[in-house]
Amino acid sequence: MELYSGHINKLIEQFAKLPGVGSKSAQRLALHVINMPPEHVERFAQIMVDARKNIHYCKTCCTLADKEFCPICANPKRDHTTIMIVENIRDLAAYEKTGKYEGVYHVLHGAISPMLGIGPNDIRLKELVKRLEDDISEVIIATNSSLEGETTAMYISKLIKPTGVKVTRIASGVPVGGDLECIDEMTLLRALEGRTEL
Amino acid sequence: MELYSGHINKLIEQFAKLPGVGSKSAQRLALHVINMPPEHVERFAQIMVDARKNIHYCKTCCTLADKEFCPICANPKRDHTTIMIVENIRDLAAYEKTGKYEGVYHVLHGAISPMLGIGPNDIRLKELVKRLEDDISEVIIATNSSLEGETTAMYISKLIKPTGVKVTRIASGVPVGGDLECIDEMTLLRALEGRTEL
Numbered sequence: 001m002e003l004y005s006g007h008i009n010k011l012i013e014q015f016a017k018l019p020g021v022g023s024k025s026a027q028r029l030a031l032h033v034i035n036m037p038p039e040h041v042e043r044f045a046q047i048m049v050d051a052r053k054n055i056h057y058c059k060t061c062c063t064l065a066d067k068e069f070c071p072i073c074a075n076p077k078r079d080h081t082t083i084m085i086v087e088n089i090r091d092l093a094a095y096e097k098t099g100k101y102e103g104v105y106h107v108l109h110g111a112i113s114p115m116l117g118i119g120p121n122d123i124r125l126k127e128l129v130k131r132l133e134d135d136i137s138e139v140i141i142a143t144n145s146s147l148e149g150e151t152t153a154m155y156i157s158k159l160i161k162p163t164g165v166k167v168t169r170i171a172s173g174v175p176v177g178g179d180l181e182c183i184d185e186m187t188l189l190r191a192l193e194g195r196t197e198l
Numbered sequence: 199m200e201l202y203s204g205h206i207n208k209l210i211e212q213f214a215k216l217p218g219v220g221s222k223s224a225q226r227l228a229l230h231v232i233n234m235p236p237e238h239v240e241r242f243a244q245i246m247v248d249a250r251k252n253i254h255y256c257k258t259c260c261t262l263a264d265k266e267f268c269p270i271c272a273n274p275k276r277d278h279t280t281i282m283i284v285e286n287i288r289d290l291a292a293y294e295k296t297g298k299y300e301g302v303y304h305v306l307h308g309a310i311s312p313m314l315g316i317g318p319n320d321i322r323l324k325e326l327v328k329r330l331e332d333d334i335s336e337v338i339i340a341t342n343s344s345l346e347g348e349t350t351a352m353y354i355s356k357l358i359k360p361t362g363v364k365v366t367r368i369a370s371g372v373p374v375g376g377d378l379e380c381i382d383e384m385t386l387l388r389a390l391e392g393r394t395e396l
Contacts, residue, residue, distance in 0.1 A: 004262070004287075004291070005253065005262055005263050005268070005269075006264055007245075007249035007252050007253055008249060008253070011245050011246060014246070018227050018230055019226060019227070020223060020227075021227075025218060027288060027291070028217060028218065028288070029216050029217070029218075029219075030249070031262075031286075031287060031288065032216055032217050033216075033246055033249065033250060034249060034250060036250065038250050041246055041250040042247055042250075044212045044243075044246065045243035045244070045247045046243070047208045047209050048209060048212070048239055048243050049239055049240055050205060050208075051205040051206060051209040051228070051231065051232060052232060052236050052239040052240075053236060054205050055203065055205055055206070055232055064202070064203055064206060064229075065203050066203040066204055066205055071203075088229075089202075090225060090226070090229065093225070
């Protein structure tokens with residue numbers, strides 16, 4: 001908008017490029033930054049640049065890390081024979097928050113999607129195959145239960161089975177606390193198919 | 199979260215301090231920045247610092263500006279005898295977008311709120327009073343129709359009336375396209391009180 005100063009417009013533009021930030025939010029965020037103490041703004045900017053500069057992918061599981069290996073892969077208390085495969089770091093974070101999973105992870109950074117032209121070579125599968133040379137007892141596929149996630153799960157399972165390593169898939173079904181009448185048909189059918197004996 | 203690297207955690211923290219950004223959004227934004235090309239991140243950071251450093255308040259209307267005066271106050275085609283008082287720059291932007299208002303503005307940067315301890319001296323009223331020494335034909339009060347906005351409007355009207363300048367308040371009522379049954383009682387009563395003859 002012409003009515004803002006050039007500096008503010010540029011800043012609004014930058015915020016608007018971030019995911020999930022519309023033009024109104026970008027405006028609010030930019031005006032908030034303008035009203036922050038200058039030293040806080042400089043600190044924010046520095047942290048942003050530093051984070052981008054100093055980040056690496058963990059050499060084992062491909063998650064983001066400050067050092068060569070991430071804290072999970074570097075932790076001898078974790079079960080390094082069990083690998084959970086996730087699409088991205090937020091999914092890893094979600095499982096890590098449960099505090100119950102003791103194995104390690106492998107982050108694919110995406111999922112196979114013929115629609116978007118993302119093939120097996122575009123996600124971190126080579127790195128996964130290399131890890132199977134070590135002593136691995138189980139690979140748990142925890143990709144999303146979307147079309148892409150399921151395609152990726154199928155692909156990986158076919159890839160790993162010949163090696164003799166046990167491959168499992170996390171259960172799909174009714175969310176805990178979910179009200180049956182509010183749940184879509186696909187999920188209800190999945191829950192039925194996946195029923196277990198009590 | 200411990201599972202992220204220190205650099206990412208710091209960046210998430212920074213984003214989470216912004217208004218309307220929850221912890222999940224902050225995580226998403228930080229991970230997005232991490233995946234941006236480094237030169238884009240540096241550009242974003244630089245724009246942020248520059249904007250904060252180079253911004254001034256317009257010497258006339260107190261809005262944010264690159265120069266001593268904002269583009270609106272510097273525009274000789276605007277009607278400089280009509281001043282619209284708004285609480286903040288976003289409100290100014292909203293009226294400016296209508297493209298129909300030809301006068302100038304005065305940005306208070308807040309509203310009087312005894313609850314929050316914001317008094318008349320905490321908003322840009324001194325600057326407003328000074329402007330009344332010039333040839334002003336009308337002051338339109340466009341503060342929000344909230345408790346704070348109304349309090350501020352009342353205060354300003356009492357402040358200006360003795361000077362003989364015409365003071366008006368924007369109308370409060372049913373929004374255009376609004377469905378009567380969905381509108382709160384206060385608004386309905388306001389609309390009734392403010393009815394005009396056809």
